[in-house]
Amino acid sequence: MIPLMLLDTADLPDGGTLRLMRRGNDHFILFGRNELMSSRLKGSEEALASLSCAPLKDRSGARVLIGGLGMGFTLRAAQALLNRTAHIVVAELVPKILEWAQGPLAHLFHDSLSDPRLSVRLEDVRDSLLAAAQGGSATGYDAILLDVDNGPDGLIHLANDWLYGAAGLRAARAALRPGGMLAIWSAYDDPAFTDRLSRAGFAVDPVKVRATGGRKGAHHMIWLARKP
Template identity: 50%
Template sequence: MAPRTILGTAKIPNDGGELELTQRDNEFSIHLKGLRGELMNSRMHSSELALAELGCAGLKKTEDAKVLVGGMGMGFTLAAALKATSQSAQVVVAELVPEVIEWNKGPLGECAGRPLNDPRTKVALGDVAALFKAQKATYHAVLLDVDNGPEGFTHLDNDSLYSDDSLQAIRQTLFPNGMLAIWSAWSDPKFIKQLKKAHFKVQTQTVRAHKGKGSRHTIYLAKKI
């Protein structure tokens, strides 16, 4: 087996630890250094695609659709959001770690077909939470995959992203019938209750990690009502 090559490392803001990008043949991995584990592997991305396919369902016919993707990772969700929307759409990708964007401009970008090169993509560097302070309807869909689920993993500050106040703030940035879609490694009935309390109509979908096989992931689909 070919050895793994380290292509880059990056500090996560606010002492959140360090990310490392590695490559073995045409397989890329982004993991949290130390014992915290793998964040993303290029071989397994079916549920990252499903996040955008389900979250943007029906937007292909919407003129000037605006979608927010948080965060970039390997760009699969961003690429699927671009595919699910029309030529007049704009897809904003918020990414906390600047190097992740740089990695996607290099060899890693091939994995998802270089979605950063699409003129409809706009990069917002920084914490996606900052974009929810707008308190104004801006997006038709918000697609969140910044962690293992509604619990901080990459970035402990992300816990507050799933608080009641934050869910209300996210709701305000959605147009009526807008969709908040959240990727999670598990299903949590408490979080479903919390979304309902924040006046979302909630459904969940179980999706497999890789072409109908592998781990079962959950996509929370919370519609603004």
């Protein structure tokens, strides 16, 4: 059996540690025993972008916020769909994730980080949302994509509870332009979260997608929540 090798670690603001692992050509990011990301499973991360950004492909000056850099699969899928006038902002809380993207995971990112449409901010996506909400339509987004935790709760960062609670959803709604889309990734379904999105004033469409992007394998969830 090919051994699992530790490449690096990253400390989290609330305590705890992320571990970047490699087995053969496959890379993993672990939090405790939880596998948060894997280079083998990118289908649902790509779907997060394709489901929310495809309607924007012909829109001039589309603005998209991605919460969480991850292994770059959502970013690259969004870049492939959006036209040259788009502006993509990535908010990444953990600086080491960006270091990994430029180092041991660079082969997964290819040239995506040098895209002139891209701005990477080392900040909590909460701050990005609040700034956009206060700035009005000029700083608002046509799509906000959140993949910052394992689901609609604060597993790896306790402050993520705010994002998925009533206050965070109100901020996300205010940060969207009229008709804008909030898309949220999760490793599991949560009917109570669907109700919470509805109560926050979104038109909600929960979508099951394959983690592999194919016809087999585990399902992940993506909530598509449109601002009227």
